[in-house]
Every structure is written in C-alpha cells, then in structure tokens.
Amino acid sequence: MAKGKLLSDNPELLHYSAGKLHITILGGIKLTGLDRLKVTLKIICTDRKQLTFRHNVDLYNHIQTGQLIERVAETLDVTTTEVSEAVSQLITALETYRAEHLEALKPKQVEAKELTEAERKIALAFLKAPQLLNRTCEAISHTGIIGEETNALIAYLIFTSRKRHTPLHLMCLGASGTGKTWLQEKVGELIPEEDGKVLEAIATDRKDNLAVEARDHIRTFHELFFTLAPDEKVIQTNLAKALYLADASAKDEYDNLRENGYFANMIAGNVSQQLKIDSIAVDLRSYPYRFRCYGIQNIIRTSSTVSRSLITEGELRSISKSDNNPHGFLIQRWHTIENIDLKVDNH
Secondary structure, three states, rough: OOOOOEOOOOEEEEEEEEOOEEEEOOOOOOOOOOOEEEEEEEEEEEEEEEEEEEEEEEEEOOHHHHHHHHHHHHHHOOOOOHHHHHHHHHHHHHHHHHHHHHHOOOOOOOOOOOOOOHHHHHHHHHHOOOOHHHHHHHHHHHOOOOOOOHHHHHHHHHHHHOOOOOOOOOOOOOOOOOOOOHHHHHHHHOHHHHHOOOHHHHHHHHHHHHHHHHHHHHHHHHHHHOEEEEOHHHHHHHHHHOOOOOOOHHHHHHHHHHOHHHHHOOOOOOEEEEEEEEEEEEOOOOEEEEEEEEEEEEEEEOOOEEEEEEEEEEEEEEOOOOOOHHHHHHHHEEEEEEEEEEEEEEE
C-alpha cells in the first residue's frame, strides 16, 4: 500500500487517505500525553461510500487497535491486511504531526533589534519635537486603526509603560463584538517583537478560550435541542433554552418538527430521545466561525432503541453575553447534513 498523506489544514478535523480507506480524525489529537494516542475516527471505503465506521480508540492500546482492525474490515468489507497497514501508517503520520507541533511550540529566542546611528537620530528628533502625543496618534492611525484614535493612543502609552519600574495595566470594557481585542492586537503589533511575548501569550490564551467556549456553546445547544422526554413541559423548556443560542434557522427546524407532529408523537408513544456528542470541529481562522458537530442520537421506545448518526453544521457569530446566552455566541445557518440509522436494539 502506498504511503498516505495527512491533511491538517483544520487541526480539529484531520484527514488521512491510505489506499481505498479514507480516515477522518474528528476533533484532532491532543498534543500532550505522549503515552497515549486517543482519537475518534470516521472511516469510509472509497469503493463503498455508503458504508461508514466510527469509533473511539487509543491507537497505542494493542487490544483496542486489534479490535478496531477486525471491526473495520468486517463493516467495510475490506481485508484486515489493508486496514492494518492503513492504521499503522496513520499512527506514524499522527506521531510525526504531534512531534512537529510540539517542536513549533518551543519558545524561540528573539534577538533584540539594535537601532543604527541614523535611526537613533531620527527617533530622538521625533521624541524632542513639539506635539509629541498628536504626532504619535497620527503615526498610530497609519496602521489602519480608524475611529479609535484616543483609545489606541491610551493603549499604546500603557503598553510602552513596560519600560517603567511600575508599568501600567489596561482593562477594556464593552459589549461582545465591539472590537476590544482587535484594538489591543493592532496596537500590540507596534511593540517590538522581543517585548511583545506577553501580549502574544494573552492572544494565544484568548484563542484557546474562544475554542473551548465555542465548542461548549455548540454542545449545549445540541444537547438541549435533541435530548427530550415524553413530557410537553420538558420539551418546551429544553427547546426554549436552545433557541436562545441560535437564530431563525433553528426555529424553522423546530417549527417543522412541531407541524409534522414529531413532539406529539413522542408524548403519545412514550418515546424519549438522547444525544451523545462525539466531537465538534470549529474553524476559527475566519469569521463567522464555521462548525460541524458529530453525535449519536438514541431514540428510546418501550420495545427498542434506535441509534442514529447525527451530523450538523452551521456558523457562529458573536453577540452580547446574557444569562440565557453566557458564551455570547449565536448559531446561524444551522442544518442537518446526516441523520441515518446505525442500529436497532430490541428490548
């Protein structure tokens, strides 16, 4: 089998192709904990795309990996040799991917920039000339900051106080989505690289927190929308909470289900519904943030339990935080792209 290639454009949704098998790593992999390699896999055979195998596994666990190979071969009707080679190659590719990312995370020594004599003379002349604050504000405006001149100047002066024995601190207050972080980041670009590591760390922490909050918002919405009991009050309460977290696209789906008698049939048939989230992939590289949610929906009746694969996608945009929407996101353009039966367990 020819060696495959790992596609890692989206760290939350890795792809690997090996021969006839296409493997998607849902939710990516953890960079920490080198003694394990826990992943959630979605595997299809390019010859039989209608067949799909999903499973959580620690690829460093020999027993789990052996069982995975046998079950994939049986489900997708391929040989265990093909699956074994693909899994072996995948493990090597993921180890290389993790090692490269860990290497990139190592702190790099930044050389302090030394001004030339000519640059020093220009800088001193700028500092000694009249109207320093006005000229500094004008210089900052050349970075593309428009309409926030006063706030940008205040932020710049506070950032430069890092050179003082007692530096100043900055706190930006405002509604979500008003550009607080953007302003700090733009002004932070004016700070020399060797002095900007603290600002960089703050920005990194914010991005990490953003990903966590985004996934939790998506998870909460889906669990409220799809976890239901045969009780009208429970259904109304859960869906009312869910609709605070999404726009009209979710309301339209709710209206369709209600008009088709879905909730009434649940109550009449004493049917309950549960959703277990497998993984959530969010792309934070562009705004609004696109996401895809993978889960298993269990529809429980007195006589049987039906397990269904559920995949939805949509976008996240920022709004003001509230008691009903603590993360300050709103799901938009939400729709279901897969909802098919996986198995039926008779009681």
